[in-house]
Amino acid sequence: TLSGNDIAIAKSLVPALKEHGKEITTIFYATLFRDYPELLNIFNHNNQRAGLQQEALATAVYEAVANLDHLENILPVVKHIAHKHCSLGVQPEHYPIVGEYLTMAVQQVLGEQATPEILSIWKRAYNVIADAFIQLEQEIYRQGAEQPGGWSGFKSFVVKRKEQEGEGLIALYLEPEDGETLPAYEPGQYVCVRAQIDKFYHLRQYSLTEAPGKKHFRIGVKREGQEGSHAGKVSSYLHEQASQGDVLELSCPGGVFTLDHTLPRPVVLLGAGIGITPLLSMLYTLRERQPERTAVLGYAVRNGEYHAFADEIAHLVRDNEQVSATIFYEQPAVEDEQVGRFDRAGRIDAAWLQEQVSLDSEVYLCGPHGFMQGILTTLLKQGLKPEQLHYEIFGPALAFAVP
Ligand code: HEM
Structure with missing residues (x-):
């Protein structure tokens, strides 16, 4: 355990860690993948290149250190990360490895500033945080595996149908190869697809787009990046290669951006582009569970x-007087x-927001960063409380600044 004084020392390191964030994470990943190349089967190669994820993991560790004495303050973010980790198959034994390489990178970059005493405190602080993640993740894995039809890790699914849903967007209908029933999930959750492309596995999360309780999962896959680039490795594969009858591996559904379908309050769903996918699942679930x-x-x-x-969407609106939709075309x-x-x-x-969003609404947002920041700012100004605003970020969450 850490004393109050230890916590103060660990926290005092945070500004320097943030200041040298890029250097530390660059060294961290380079040495980690040099010694543990098998971890390239879990990490997103593209995020490393773009520097997005590079920052996300380490930044989250610093944030957690800064909140060591009241980790409950960052619980929503911790839960979001833990669900992401579980979809990727992160295991307890990975934590000491990440801790060791992060510590070595900190030591290398901070030099004399990181005295042996400070480093030992930093390591213990990391362990406290790692333990919190490990516990939460074991609980998520356990719940996933124990629910009817559930599993932990990856399970084989057969592509039953593949449909074009708009420019650069396909829907895939996936059924478990073993014919088992599927677990229940919350509207807004995602599954992780693991595809073996080149010599590595590549993993990406995709939102489920229907109400639970079907024989298949349906996911929406937007084609990312330019042809041949590292961005969009999995989505290009799914767009170009995957076809009916192929087998893909899927994680159990997860994610914390979920519609609470027990609340009576009006619900507002705001989506841009591919951000419609989790919202569609919410609309279907509302129709089934809360048509009123x-x-x-x-x-x-x-x-x-x-x-x-x-x-x-037109159908869902036509079917139910309680549901209305406004479609915006930018160009x-x-x-x-x-x-x-x-x-x-x-x-x-x-x-439009003023007219449509009442002060007692629950709002669910999904889209690009700029879209969400603009809308969150407007809604907060209009008097909605932060706890009424729920949002999902496609991409590393900590790169997203909440207004
Ligand atoms: C993603 C934090 C440990 C593997 C992330 C993200 C954060 C994070 C903030 C971005 C989540 C998002 O997409 O919104 C942490 C913290 C850790 C930790 C604070 C330690 C206390 C680990 C470990 C592994 C791991 C031990 C396993 C080797 C990943 C992977 C991603 C990820 C593969 C997905 C993004 C990518 O592929 O680059 N983590 N993480 N993390 N984390 Fe962790």
Whole structure:
């Protein structure tokens, strides 16, 4: 355990760690993958390159150190990370390895500033944090495996159907190879797909897009990155290679961006682009579990080519008087105007939000960083409380600054 004084010393290191964040993480990953190349089967190669994830893991450790004496303050973030880790198959034995290489990188970059005493305290602080993650993750794995139809790790699924859902977006229908029933999941959760491409496994999370209780999982996969680039390794593979009858490995559903379908309050779902996928699952679940609950959808896309699941959404709205939707096209094409595919040109704006979001709403947001920051800022200004605002970030969460 750490004394109050130890905690103070550990915390006093945080500014220097943040200041040298890039250097530390660059060394950390380079040495980690040099000595444990098998970890490249878990980590996202692209995030390393882009520097996104490079920052995320270490930054989270520093944040946790800064909050050591009240880790409950960062519990929502910790839970988000723990679910991510579980979808990736992170195990307790990985923690000491990450701890050792992070400590060595800190030592190398901070030099004399990191005295043996400070380093020993830092290591113990890391262990406290690691233990908190390990416990939470073991609990998530246990719950996943114990629920009917559940499992831990990866399970083989067969691609039953593959459908184009708009420009650069496909839907995959996946059934377990062993024919077992599927576990229940919360609307808004994702599964992780593990695909062996080149000599490594590559892992990515994709939102489930329907209500639970079906024979299959359906995921929406947006094609990321340019052809041949490292970005979009898995999505290109799924777009180009995966076809009916192929087998893919999936994690048990996870994630903390979930619709609470026991609350009576009106619900507002705001999505941009591929961010519609978890919201669609929420709409379907509302229809099944809470058809009486008022729901508003705001869905923003570039134009008709990117308008995914258009028929399904139109259907969901037509079926239920309690549900209304406004489709925003940022740059409508002439044909979009003629066919009348959308409701408003431009983006989801403050006036629309003012009109649609009542002060007692629960709001669920999913889309690019800029989209979410803009909307969160507006809604907070309009008087909504932070606890009413739920959001999912596709990509490392800590790179996202909450307004
Ligand atoms: C992702 C924190 C330990 C593997 C992340 C993210 C954070 C984080 C903040 C980004 C989550 C997001 O996508 O929103 C931490 C902390 C750790 C820790 C604070 C230690 C206390 C580990 C360990 C492993 C691991 C031991 C296993 C080898 C990963 C992987 C990702 C990830 C593979 C996904 C992103 C990528 O592939 O680059 N972690 N992590 N982490 N973490 Fe950890």
